[in-house]
Amino acid sequence: MDEFLAADDRDIVTAASGDPAVELAPMIALVGPPNSGKTTLFNQLTGLRQKVANYPGVTVEKHVGKVRVADDREVDLVDLPGVHGFSARTLDEKVTRDVLEGRVEGINSPDALVLIVDSTRLENQLMLVEPVLQLELPTLLVLNMSDELEARGGRVDDTALAKRLGVEIVRTSARIGVGVDGVRDYMATVRVSAPDLDAPKRSLTNVPGGVPLPMVDAFAARRRLVREIVQEAGFVQPGPSRFSERLDSLFLHRVWGPLVFLAVVMLVFESIFTWAVPLMDGVEFLIASSGNWVATNMPDTWLRSLLIDGVWAGVGSVIIFLPQILILFLFLGVLEDSGYMARAAVIADRMMYRVGLQGRAFLPLLSGYACAVPAILAARTIDDERDRLATIFVTPFMTCSARLPVYALLIAAFIPDEPLLGPLLGKRAGVLLGLYALGIVAAVGTAFLLKRTLLRAEPASFLMELPPYRIPSPRTLALRLLDRSKIFLRRAGRVIFAVTIVLWTLTQFPRTELGAPNIEESALGKIGHVIEPTIAPLGFDWRVGVGLVTSLAAREVIIGSLGTIYGVETADDESVALQDVLRRDLSPGAAIGLLVFFAFALQCMSTVAVMRRETGGWKWPTLQFTYMLLLGYVGAFIAVRVF
C-alpha cells in the first residue's frame, strides 16, 4: 500500500515540475473476454514495441507495449488476461481486477480503458460491461469481428449502443487490421488524469457492492440489464457460422473426431522429432564451430577452459532444443488460434478426467514430449489451480527430447538389434517404446494419486468455450514465437549457465602442478566416490555417479561427462568407443536400471527453476524432485534385479 501511494506521489511531483520532456505517457488498459480478439488488437497496435514479464508474485504474463498515437506522442497499453468476470477465482481474474483498480506495483493506474468484445456474441460478451463501467474511467468499446457479424446476418446500432452505455464505440476486424486506426485515434485523446486522492477507491467485484444479494441474483440482474441494452441497440444475433458447424461435424464426430485428434498428435510428434532434426543439427554445428573458433583464438588458460568446457558445452546443450521448441510452438499456436485446440481439449477431457486432470492439460502434456520447461509454462491456460498443479507436477514424466540421446546411447550399447515382434518391431524400438510408456504410466499414476491426496477437490466444472474456426494471424503467431523463445532462453539459459559453471569449477580443484586434476582426483570425482555407496545397489559405479550429478544441468550432459571420464575423444550418442567402455563397466541389468532412472528422475535444473517460478515457492519443486528421484531409484533397483 505504501508503495502504491509513493508511486502516486512521484507522479504528482513529475506533473507539477512542468517539464514537458518528462510528461508521463497515459496508461490504457485493454480488457475483454477470452477469444474476443484482444491479443490480436494489442499486437496490431504495438507490434514489436511490447514487453512480456510476469506480474509480481504470480504466474500471469504481463504484456505491456507502447502505441504511437501521433508523431510526437505515445501511450502505454497493457493487455490484460481474457476474463469472463471479476470473481478473483482464477489468477487471471485477480490480476485483471488488480490492474484495473490500480493496485499493481509497477503499473500506473489506468487513465482509460479499451473494452473489446466479439460482436457476433454481443449479448454474452457484454456481461463484462457493467462492472467495467462502474470504474467510471473514460472507456472505448471495441466491437470486434464486425465483418463476421455482418457476413452472418447480424446487426447492431452503434450510435444507440454508444448512447445507452455512455462510451465511444469503434468497429474493428482486428485480424485483418480494419478499424485499428479508429482505436488509435481514440487513444490519442486520452490524457493522464491527475490522481484524485479524495476519490473513493475503485473496486470491481462480480457482486455489486453493498447489496447483500445472493450471487445468482446479482448475476441475473446483470444479465437482465445486458438484455435491455442489446435490445435497445437493436442487436440481431447473427446466424451460426456454417463453416464452423461443418468443421465441427468432422472434428467432433464420434468416429472421425478422435481419428483427426490422433492424426494431429502424430503430426506434432513428426514435426518435433523429424522436421526439427536438420535445424537442430544446424544449431549444433554453429555452436561447435563457434566454440572451436573461440578455442583456437584464445590462449590456453583456465578462462578458455571455462568458456569451452563450461559455457559452450552447457548452454549449447540447451540452445540445441530451440528449433524444436519453436516448431512445437508454431504448431500449438496454429492449433490454438484456429480454434482446433478447444475441440482437442474437449476430446481429451473425458480421458484426462478419469486420471484426475482435465482437457486443457492435454496441451502441456503434449508439449512435454519436446521439453518440460515450455510445457509447464503452457499449463497456465488451466483455469483450475489444483488441476494446473497436478498437470505441471506430472509433466516432467513425459519423455522429453533431452532424454533421447541418453536412451539412444544406452540402447545402442546394450540392446541387441534383433527382431522382437516379427520384422516390424525390433528389440531396440521395443525398449524405446517401453520407456515412453513407462513415462505415461508414471504420469497417470501420479496424477491419480495427487488428486486423491494433496490436491483433492470437488471436480471443477470444466467449461470449454468453442470459438468459431478462424485463420490464424501470422503476425500474432510470429510475435508469440518470439515471446516463447525469449522466455525459454532466459529461463533455461540462466540456470544452465549457473549449473555448468559450478560443475566446471568442481572439475578444476584441487589444483595440481600441471593445472586441473584428472577427473577422478577432482572435487567432482570425489563427489562421485561419495555417492557411490548409495548407487552401488543399482549397479552404478562412481563414474556413473559423476554422470548423474552432471546430468542435473540437463539430462544429455551425462554423455559428455562419461566421455570425459573414460577419456573417450568423440563422445556422442553414436560413439562406438563409449558404448564399448560402458559395456565393460555396466551390467545389462544396470543399463536397464539407468534407463529407468532417466525415465523417472527429475534430472533437470531448468525444470526445477521453472516449477519454483510457476508455483511461487520451493514446496512443489522440492516435493516433485524428491518424488521423482525416489521413483527413479526404486525403479532402477527393481530393474537391475529383474534383468
Add this chain to the structure above:
Amino acid sequence: MDHTARTLPVVQNAPSEREGDLRLGDIPLRQAVELIHIDLPVEQAEPLYERGILPGCTICPVRSSPSGDPIVSIDGSLLALRREVADCLCVRILSQLKDAS
C-alpha cells in the same frame, strides 16, 4: 440447425409437467430449454453464471462430443460441458421454440 442462435425471447411459464426433474443431460439435441435452477455449490456455479448460464436463460444442446458430453449453444456461444455438470442443470422444455425448419 439455424435455430441454435435464436435464444430470444425467453418464454416464462412455459408448460411443463416435470418441473425440477428434467435435467439438461436428458434433453435431446436441438431441443431448446429454459434453465430453471443450477444444482451446484456457488463456487462451481460461478463460472457458469459468468458465461450467462443463469436461471431464465435459453440453452440448446447442439452436439455431443465423441465421449458423449454435451455441447450447448447459449447466446450465440458454443460451450462444452461435462455430463456431470449438465445433470446438475434443471431445465424445462420451451416447446414454442422448437425447431421450425
